């Protein structure tokens with residue numbers, strides 16, 4: 081499809097960079113073509129009719145045409161402007177963080193429709209969220225799930241013991257909850273309160289709108305932030321290694 085002279089696709093601007101006199105290099109995420117680098121000519125001129133439709137985090141219907149080195153944006157029409165995200169520093173920082181996570185979990189430019197849909201939804205949630213921090217935790221858990229890192233929260237990851245309603249441990253390397261006898265003293269395992277565990281479990285199954293009805297204490301919010309950050313770091317190290325491995329296999333196969 082990328083060989084076609086013109087491509088019509090929905091897209092969200094994931095990253096942008098000034099280029100030349102009045103142009104911008106855009107990294108787009110699309111439902112069917114993964115991530116794409118395209119050139120938007122003249123969009124830094126005040127008279128540009130495309131400019132508003134190719135801003136960061138705007139979801140647009142785009143027409144791309146094959147240029148010499150990369151595709152050019154020939155037409156763009158906004159589907160969702162996500163104005164509250166772009167006009168608020170806190171929300172736009174979260175969106176930048178989401179974009180970076182999406183980028184890092186899909187290093188081979190293989191963002192599929194599900195990831196596109198998640199990112200698109202996440203920008204919608206961020207636009208309306210009364211609790212952007214909790215929205216961020218929700219995005220992280222959904223992204224981890226799609227990337228194949230859904231944590232085990234129902235059974236102890238060490239010996240499969242039943243998880244009772246009390247504080248537990250979370251082992252990022254093993255990918256889930258460890259019961260107190262198995263988890264205590266285990267290298268790398270983090271303590272997790274019952275409150276934090278409940279929120280994690282809820283985020284697995286409930287829609288964003290229902291999550292927003294929840295009031296999470298600052299302590300639990302902090303705990304979830306640190307725990308997910310640790311788990312994401314471990315997951316990313318692993319997926320980067322598997323990408324290295326894949327590249328190695330490809331190089332060896334083509335040699």
Ligand SMILES: [Zn+2]
Nearest residue numbers: 236241259262
């Ligand atoms: Zn156990």
